[in-house]
Amino acid sequence: MKQYDAIIVGGGACGLMCAAQAGLLGKSVLVVERNDKVGAKILISGGGRCNYTNLGTSIDNFVSENPQFLKSVFSQWTVEDTLDFFESHGIFGEEKTLGQLFPSTNKAKDVVAVFTQILYDTNQDIVLNSLVKAVEKNEEGFLITIENKKGEQHLKTKKVVMASGGLPVYKLGASDFAIRVAKKFELAIVPTAPALVPLTITGKDADWYASLAGNSVFSRVYNKEISFEENILFTHWGLSGPAILQISSYWRAGEEFYIDLLPQFKLEELIKEERNQGGKRLVSHMLNDYFTKRMVEALGKLLPIETKIASLSKTDAKLIIDTIHKFKVKPAGDKGYDKAEVMRGGVSTAALNPKTLESKQVAGLFFGGETVDVTGWLGGYNFQWAWASGYAIAQAI
Template identity: 85%
Template sequence: MKQYDAIIVGGGACGLMCAAQAGLLGKSTLIIERNDKVGAKILISGGGRCNYTNLGTGIENFVSQNPQFLKSTFSQWTVQDTLDFFEAHGIFGEEKTLGQLFPSTNKAKDVVAVFTKILFQTDQDLRLNTVVKSIEKDAEGFLLTIETDGREQLIKAKKVVMASGGLPVAKLGASDFAIRTAKKFELAIVPTAPALVPLTITGKEAEWYASLSGNSIFSRVYNNKISFEENILFTHWGLSGPAILQISSYWQAGEELFIDLLPQFRLDKIIKEERNQGGKRLVSNILNDYFTKRMVEALGKFLPLDTKIASLSKVDANLIIDTIHKFKVKPAGDKGYDKAEVMRGGVSTAELNAKTLESKNVSGLFFGGEAVDITGWLGGYNFQWAWASGYAIAQAI
């Protein structure tokens, strides 16, 4: 059988970049992909447009037990390297918002095509519809049991790259294989959970949220760790939207979140100005200046909407201010891996060489992308980590 410098498990963003960069270095790799095509998550990302990096990427945009681990990888492959790489292959970026970069063609398939072209030109091999069942190690390297169309086969490799992702979106072939493999070789795992995921509301408050389903509001969502200013979206099961997805990576079950529903204004100043002008307008009139009619009606559950500003007691004024700027939410849970953008947690960075992403204790075994305890914010950060980790591993295999 053909001898490879490495076998790459997973044909997603990290695996594709790893194989492409290895090929450009004159190395030989085999990608094993369980789907019938590579780049499944790339193709659906950003609504099929693929937000492939973020111009403002820094280690502060990642959740990890040790974000400093990223310094070495990001020094090897920068955002500028990502821009140069894709531009060299005809993909030019277009910034949409908050540093998010999309292909100017708005087609994720063009991003995948860059890699399939390089794989072909550098003679890298690809096995689709193939599942790696197990990985063993002996003195000579690794022995992989793979299955294609119900038939099993053993293949050998001196080096193995685990780029099979995490648990989100099972319909795209997501699995915990990388985590199980790490555990098998006794690598430490940071507990995993869905991240960048909508949050659910149950119990007596559920009906109130459902009544606002479809309403989107620019807000500041915060807890005692961090805050995000972007849109939130009310749904029939709770809360979604960019700000909610962002803070979900910092939320633990049982914790409260707070929402400033009017982050660009101060309601105490608005009320004071209204009082100075006589205070004849109702609370509802004031809120109608900033919110939809349906939102104001829903807020009537908590606020004295039919009271004139001039008649507001100090207690009621403070109630209005706190409700709008410190709206308290206690999510019941999240929508799980099938609705999550990514997985948080994974193989502990303490187990990996920061420069090469090779296991410190299992020679020849590498981990990159989502399987590692590196979780980016929404907005292209996870792709930047995938490209960078794939590049770093390619230099070492």
């Protein structure tokens, strides 16, 4: 039986970076992947283009019970390190919006190919279509039980890296296996939930949202904690779009948030300007300057839009201003793990060494990527965390 320096559970972004870096350091690792190919989630990210980092990455772009935990890992592997690493293997980045970096080839498979080539060059092993059934600790290290078409196999190793991701997306083999392993070894867990996920609206407001399905509006979405300025998308079941996915990571069931539907203008000033010009136009005519016809019609169900601006009472003017700039949303729920980009929560950072990501109470057991209570914003941040955590673990291996 071949002895490995480490067995890596999961061939996603964190697992591949960990295996590649370990191989470059002369270590022997085995990557166990349940899919028929590695990097399944990388391949579908960014519509198959892979937004592989964000130039503006800082700890402020992450949701965690202890964001300060990231400082140690990010000091070891920076955005500059990501750029240098991929450029040295022929992948050059192109910035799109908000610091998001994509391969100039626009092909996620080129990102995966970097890792498979390194693993081939350094003689690392990968087993595909294989499910890790159990992780046991013994005096010599760990005994890993895997199951595939050959049946059950038992592998020995000194170190285990849990890089099996979170619960999104089931069809790509997502599972809570890393969480179950952590619980078995009595590590602290931060409750998990879907994040970067569309939100649903039910009840009396559902038809109003559904009537706008397909309408995209550049907005500022905000709560007491944070705000995001990007597009929102109305759907048949509620709200989606980048700004909604972002705020979802900060939303909890039963809470409200607000949408400024016209963040680049002040409606109070627009109304004042109209009045200075006589105020002969209807409110609907003014709103047509900024919104689609369908959006204005929908707002007409909430506002006195067929009133001349000169005739608006203070109460009606305030209603219009508040509705446009402070549109209150109270979602019924979210679309679940299968529509979520990532999982919030996971293995508590308090249970891990901030430099190595090794369990403080189980020597040789590491957790990286999405398995940890570190959730990045939309826009390449989660990949940067995956690369950095994979690198840090490899140094410890």
